[in-house]
Amino acid sequence: MEKKLLLGDEAIALGALHAGLSGVYAYPGTPSTEITEFIQGNALARERGVHSRWSTNEKTAMEAALGMSFMGKRAMVCMKHVGLNVCADPFVNSGMTGVNGGVVVLVADDPSMHSSQDEQDSRFYGKFALIPTFEPSSQQEAYDMMAVAFDYSERVKLPVLMRVTTRMAHSRAVVACADVPRQQNELNYNAEARNWVLLPANARRRNDVVTAQQAELEEDAAKSPYNSYEEAKSKWMYPSGKHPLSIIASGIGYNYVKECFPEGCPHPILKISQYPLPKERVRRLIAEAEQVLIVEEGQPFIEDIIRGVADMTKLHGKLDGTLPRTGELNPDVVNDALEKIVNSKLSNSKCYDPCADVAPRPPALCQGCGHRDVYTALNEVLREYDNPRVFGDIGCYTLGFLPPFHAIHSCVDMGASITMAKGAADAGQWPAVAIIGDSTFTHSGMTGLLDAINENADITVIISDNLTTGMTGGQDSAGTNKFEAICRGLGLSDEHLKVVVPLPKNMAEITQAIRDEINYHGTSVIIPRRECMQTLQRHLKQKKAQAKS
Secondary structure (H helix, E strand, O other): EEEEEEEEHHHHHHHHHHHOOOOOEEEOOOOOHHHHHHHHHHHHHHHHEEOOOOOHHHHHHHHHHHHEEEEEOEEEEEEEOOOOHHHHHHHHHHHHHOOOOOEEEEEEEOOOOOOOOOOOOOOOOHHHHHHOEOOOOHHHHHHHHHHHHHHHHHOOOOEEEEEEEEEHHHOEEEEEEEOOOOOOOOOOOOOOOHOOOOHHHHHHHHHHHHHHHHHHHHHHHOOOOOOOOOOOOOOOOOOOEEEEEEEEEEEEHHHHHHOOOOOOOOOEEEEOEEEOHHHHHHHHHHOOOOEEEEEEEEOOOOOOOOOOOOOOOHHHHHHHHHOOOOOOOOHHHHHOOOHHHHHOOOOOOOOOOOOOOOOOOOOOOOOOOHHHHHHHHHHHOOOOOOOOOEEEOHHHHHHOOOOOOOOOOOOOOHHHHHHHHHHHHHHOOOEEEEEEEEEHHHHHHHHHHHHHHHHHOEEEEEEOOOOOOOHHEEEEEOOOOHHHHHHHHHOOHHHHEEEOOOOHHHHHHHHHHHHHHHOOOOEEEEEEEEEOOOHHHHHHHHHHHHOOO
């Protein structure tokens, strides 16, 4: 087997390709972006014609993957955790339709919110949708699990949710890879319309089937090699025959426990990487121990379930404060929790103490960024009005909230800027300005603009177009060179659709455009357009390289 040094995201991507993937569907979102980028640059994917173009949003990605599955091919959907909210409708319903070709929904959660609005734990979605969930504990497992997940998806006729977290996605390890990749599935017509047409009569029948499958899925999880029991290195027990402490660890939390005991763990460990939770194995472990520590990254998902089937007084984890309820885990955090329970100092030294020599480096808009000129102009104009409100959105330009601009007043979720501005205008606010990026606009801003146009809401919308999806590294933006046509197609008049170039020399033109459209009491759109500095430099380097060759 060939060995490669891979990010967790890269291990997932390569595992999917080697499992016979025919298409990946995704919208870029940290920490999941590198999965699709790896497939886009992979020689095997190009040779096999694997679909890998970015989708407009996570909902369209999920639905396209279901279409590929309907035709018998294997498809993967990739997103960050908040993206799962966007595709919740087709995701939850995919449990009702089932699959023909295997479907893996890869969700990368972001504990500590390094680049996110919340610490959502996607395992709850798997339980809610009644579909099996995998959670690899290492890069090797992430690679191996892809083939298992696709096979399992096709065996049980359900999509599989695979959940990773930031450290798994963005840390590297040596991974042993298969010598011979599996061939892609052949096209087939085995999908039954009565399963895929979710009329109430069909959906009720499927609901009974999927609900009845849960016992089988739990039995499979109990037998899974990814849910393993490890004997304690120490043979010492209480006279009662019970272990002083047993540990239940899931996903990357298992690695953190192992790092606390480099010479071998003195306590039994039940490793959980496949759900539904095998409750009988959990009950057995708990019955054999005086105390139990539950180590899981994210929210207390396992702990919540276990507290319904076990003696709560002996359980320790996030709910009783032994582990922190928010933020990422790491070996030091797990070490501290173990010391609290055993009431003694462990021998291993701290590894994650903050470095006092590193100065804080808060994020900021790049020097020369067009968003800077947009905010400079917007702030200059808004000083002329009483109580203006600017509704922001998700993207690089959200940094306009920070010094020196302090330019926006809200940022809730993808696409909320336009709809919030409309709601504020409905309440009587004026001026109400929405600022949204080009990629975010096509992701989930177009429907909000249609609402505003239909009512001629008194708002000014700024689509700050830097010709890319800048926040996640410069991926293609679905609407590039189409925004004027989109706005016209939604019903906006040419008179109140303006395009400007955000440069200091054009400041008078930009400020006048903003002032004019604020003073127009109806829906208007301004599109400041200038390429992102990062992608511009990349494109210039590519042109130079091409010229030399």
